[in-house]
Amino acid sequence: MAAVSQVLKRSFSSSSPMAGAIKNVTVIGGGLMGSGIAQIAAAAGQKVVLVETNEKLLQGANSRINESLKRVAKKQFKENPSAGESFVQETMGRISGTTNPSEGAASADLIVEAIVENMGIKQKLFATLDEAAPKHTIFASNTSSLSITEIASQCQRKDKFGGLHFFNPVPVMKLLEVVRTNDTSDETYKKMMEWGQEVGKTCITCKDTPGFVVNRLLVPQLAEAIRMLERGDASPRDIDTAMKLGAGHPMGPFELADYVGHDTTKFIIDGWHEKMPENPLFKPSELLNKMVKEGKLGVKSGEGFYSYKKK
Numbered sequence: 001m002a003a004v005s006q007v008l009k010r011s012f013s014s015s016s017p018m019a020g021a022i023k024n025v026t027v028i029g030g031g032l033m034g035s036g037i038a039q040i041a042a043a044a045g046q047k048v049v050l051v052e053t054n055e056k057l058l059q060g061a062n063s064r065i066n067e068s069l070k071r072v073a074k075k076q077f078k079e080n081p082s083a084g085e086s087f088v089q090e091t092m093g094r095i096s097g098t099t100n101p102s103e104g105a106a107s108a109d110l111i112v113e114a115i116v117e118n119m120g121i122k123q124k125l126f127a128t129l130d131e132a133a134p135k136h137t138i139f140a141s142n143t144s145s146l147s148i149t150e151i152a153s154q155c156q157r158k159d160k161f162g163g164l165h166f167f168n169p170v171p172v173m174k175l176l177e178v179v180r181t182n183d184t185s186d187e188t189y190k191k192m193m194e195w196g197q198e199v200g201k202t203c204i205t206c207k208d209t210p211g212f213v214v215n216r217l218l219v220p221q222l223a224e225a226i227r228m229l230e231r232g233d234a235s236p237r238d239i240d241t242a243m244k245l246g247a248g249h250p251m252g253p254f255e256l257a258d259y260v261g262h263d264t265t266k267f268i269i270d271g272w273h274e275k276m277p278e279n280p281l282f283k284p285s286e287l288l289n290k291m292v293k294e295g296k297l298g299v300k301s302g303e304g305f306y307s308y309k310k311k
């Protein structure tokens with residue numbers, strides 16, 4: 001992955017965005033979600049700067065994107081493999097990396113944050129970005145469960161702040177939840193919706209409420225599945241099979257929670273328990289807490305409810 005300084009010199013000296021069009025996207029956080037968001041923006045022809053905390057994680061994101069693009073190319077260019085290779089190379093060529101968020105923000109029309117699900121860390125990051133990014137830059141968080149209004153509270157540009165909630169895996173899942181706060185301007189909302197369509201997503205809109213639409217319905221279901229397991233009602237495998245064959249889900253709740261990552265699921269449930277202590281649905285799970293304490297984070301660590309270690 002080219003250093004952003006080289007790409008910025010080469011790419012941004014001559015080009016400047018058309019008034020209003022989102023051409024330069026900065027993604028903060030190159031994990032499960034951020035790497036996918038960077039990938040689809042670059043695949044849509046946009047210049048992407050990916051920001052991570054260190055070079056090793058940047059390289060990891062780079063590899064994850066490259067592997068995913070090869071899977072996409074294998075399907076999209078089935079009849080023309082060499083066109084598929086060019087698609088992968090050209091898309092990767094639009095992505096540069098840096099470990100400096102302020103440098104990464106310098107030429108962004110849109111910044112999408114996909115870092116750890118922690119309110120304080122997100123707020124601190126956006127306060128820094130508010131100083132570094134051009135005045136026209138739109139800020140968006142990919143948070144699963146936190147309040148966009150609260151995340152934006154340390155920023156001046158509350159009119160240019162919203163939520164862009166993608167679904168995992170980003171290159172495959174068609175939905176994008178576009179969230180506006182009471183301060184999000186109509187112009188910002190319109191640009192977020194248009195950008196979501198440009199990167200190939202079907203956009204829905206909802207208010208800035210906990211979990212937006214999908215997670216407000218999904219979290220209780222996954223939580224109830226874990227309580228079912230804790231009561232000994234059924235095994236994870238049988239519960240997953242039940243929901244796949246009985247409800248037509250592509251993944252059962254335990255497969256899905258493993259896929260999402262239990263660091264994230266724990267952040268989500270702990271945050272909602274703190275916000276809504278009276279709601280038994282969001283009471284923390286001893287089993288989940290034990291798994292996280294033991295480092296069993298799901299697919300990302302090789303073990304969660306199931307084992308993913310290569311035999």
Ligand SMILES: CCCCCCCCCCCCC[C@H](O)CC(=O)SCCNC(=O)CCNC(=O)[C@H](O)C(C)(C)COP(=O)(O)OP(=O)(O)OC[C@H]1O[C@@H](n2cnc3c(N)ncnc32)[C@H](O)[C@@H]1OP(=O)(O)O
Pocket residue numbers: 068069071072074075143144145166167168169171172173215218219222223224226227250251256257260265268269282283284285288
């Ligand atoms: C009591 C307290 C408990 C508390 C619990 C609280 C829980 C909280 C949980 C909330 C989490 C919220 C998280 C977030 O905010 C919201 C979400 O993202 S929810 C997750 C949404 N996603 C899903 O539901 C995914 C469902 N699964 C699937 O769609 C499929 O299983 C799959 C992931 C697409 C995989 O498909 P499969 O057919 O099973 O297997 P393959 O691997 O062969 O994939 C098929 C096909 O898809 C393409 N593909 C898959 N992955 C990628 C990728 N990363 N990049 C590109 N392409 C990909 C690919 O073409 C595959 O074909 P192939 O390449 O194999 O030919």
Ligand SMILES: NC(=O)c1ccc[n+]([C@@H]2O[C@H](COP(=O)([O-])OP(=O)(O)OC[C@H]3O[C@@H](n4cnc5c(N)ncnc54)[C@H](O)[C@@H]3O)[C@@H](O)[C@H]2O)c1
Pocket residue numbers: 028029030031032033034051052053057101113114115116117118121125142143144145165166167168259260261264
């Ligand atoms: N995992 C999912 O299924 C999913 C789906 C939708 C939304 N989300 C949300 O997306 C966000 C990221 O989730 P994820 O699953 O990708 O997590 P992840 O742990 O895979 O990735 C987060 C990345 O952010 C990086 N990071 C942390 N602080 C940073 C900082 N200050 N600057 C730059 N990088 C930083 C970490 O190094 C890590 O690589 C969370 O808010 C989560 O709620 C997750």
